[in-house]
Amino acid sequence: MTEVNRMAEHLFRHESGKMLAVLTRVFGFSNYDTARDVVQDTLLAALEQWKLNGIPENPAGWLYTSAKNRVLDQLRREKKMAEISPDIAYEFQSEQQMQQHIDQLFLEHEMEDSQLRMMFACCHPSLPPEAQITLILRTLCGLSITEIANAFLSNDENITKRLYRAKDKIRSTPIELEVPYGNELPTRLDTVLKAIYLLFNEGYNSQHPDWLIRQDLCEEALRLGTLLSQHRYTALPKTAALLSLMYFQASRFDARQDEEGNIILLANQDRQKWNRVRIDAGIAFLNRASQGPDISSYHLEAAIAAYHARAERFESTNWQAIMYLYRLLEQINPCVMVQFNKAIATGFAEGPQRGTEALLNIKGLENNAYYHTALGDFFAQLKDPNNAKTHYETAIQLTKSKAEWQLIWKKIEML
Numbered sequence: 001m002t003e004v005n006r007m008a009e010h011l012f013r014h015e016s017g018k019m020l021a022v023l024t025r026v027f028g029f030s031n032y033d034t035a036r037d038v039v040q041d042t043l044l045a046a047l048e049q050w051k052l053n054g055i056p057e058n059p060a061g062w063l064y065t066s067a068k069n070r071v072l073d074q075l076r077r078e079k080k081m082a083e084i085s086p087d088i089a090y091e092f093q094s095e096q097q098m099q100q101h102i103d104q105l106f107l108e109h110e111m112e113d114s115q116l117r118m119m120f121a122c123c124h125p126s127l128p129p130e131a132q133i134t135l136i137l138r139t140l141c142g143l144s145i146t147e148i149a150n151a152f153l154s155n156d157e158n159i160t161k162r163l164y165r166a167k168d169k170i171r172s173t174p175i176e177l178e179v180p181y182g183n184e185l186p187t188r189l190d191t192v193l194k195a196i197y198l199l200f201n202e203g204y205n206s207q208h209p210d211w212l213i214r215q216d217l218c219e220e221a222l223r224l225g226t227l228l229s230q231h232r233y234t235a236l237p238k239t240a241a242l243l244s245l246m247y248f249q250a251s252r253f254d255a256r257q258d259e260e261g262n263i264i265l266l267a268n269q270d271r272q273k274w275n276r277v278r279i280d281a282g283i284a285f286l287n288r289a290s291q292g293p294d295i296s297s298y299h300l301e302a303a304i305a306a307y308h309a310r311a312e313r314f315e316s317t318n319w320q321a322i323m324y325l326y327r328l329l330e331q332i333n334p335c336v337m338v339q340f341n342k343a344i345a346t347g348f349a350e351g352p353q354r355g356t357e358a359l360l361n362i363k364g365l366e367n368n369a370y371y372h373t374a375l376g377d378f379f380a381q382l383k384d385p386n387n388a389k390t391h392y393e394t395a396i397q398l399t400k401s402k403a404e405w406q407l408i409w410k411k412i413e414m415l
Helices: 003-027 029-053 059-078 095-105 108-122 129-139 145-151 156-172 182-204 215-229 237-250 276-289 297-310 319-332 336-350 352-360 369-381 385-398 402-413
Strands: none
Touching: 003 029, 003 059, 003 095, 003 108, 003 215, 029 059, 029 156, 059 095, 095 108, 108 129, 108 182, 108 215, 129 145, 129 156, 129 182, 145 156, 145 182, 182 215, 182 237, 215 237, 237 276, 237 297, 276 297, 297 319, 319 336, 336 352, 336 369, 352 369, 369 385, 369 402, 385 402
């Protein structure tokens, strides 16, 4: 991959959601496809120009200018004034006003506002519930169909169908681009937070074959979460709890792989490499999250992450407390991955036999590489190399990550 392609991939993922949010605000949510076409044309033009002339000094500014020019040309050429979002159509009474207003929309604070509006539009109650998070991950976060399928433990075909149904509904339903308040806010905010959570997880445990960690996705999740924490309607305890969780997890980036890209397990990580600034941010947001009567799943996951962050050594980790928190979490969110993590904590708190029993009682993870790796680990601790090898070999067949593949082979060699 050339330098231009690497830069383009990183920048396009980071900036495409911003531009799409702004242009959707211009054309209206029902004309989402028009806005998307302008963004895609802008990105293609950038790739062609940069290959010929090199990457400009301010590549993001280049993209914004190109997008602005394209949308202005399209409005003039096709006379799409009637299609402009009604809440700003009155601003476009002349070409000068049109230019000024579009310039205004590309200012940083306006782009942030547009992204917030777009997030909540994607979670409008008229859209199918299963499609709402999918829309956010696809439109604002730039995840591929396969990446979204991994996040949902689904497949490409199902995700494609979700997006098609959602876009069909968008074209036929008047949906305002606004941040809701009152009774509408809680449910839609929950959906937005879930999308950000899944985005961070895809970055933290990437299913990409070449990258274990996709830090750009995690940073984007932190950025979107921060936007929510700064808005008067969405700066709620559960928003702070999610940010706390993400900061605790992000503090370990530099300790999770060696210089050759090999995985370093939590038990073997150099805790001096953990980012103290991010741990402190996690603690600060956890304190903010505690200022309310409600406890969300993010509160409990952040508390679990805090126990890991505060342990000076792996051996001093309070696994009993972590196991108890996972039991509480299962009551709020009884999904298989919570059951899986509870089983792991049980194995460390009460021994590998109890951990193995807990894992074997879980249904629905038979095709999950982490599940079989964990079973292999517990069987290895129980001095049962045959069962350990069987599960490790299954995990190797299921994983898509080269780094994970190498780690599991090392485990087999050590049996």
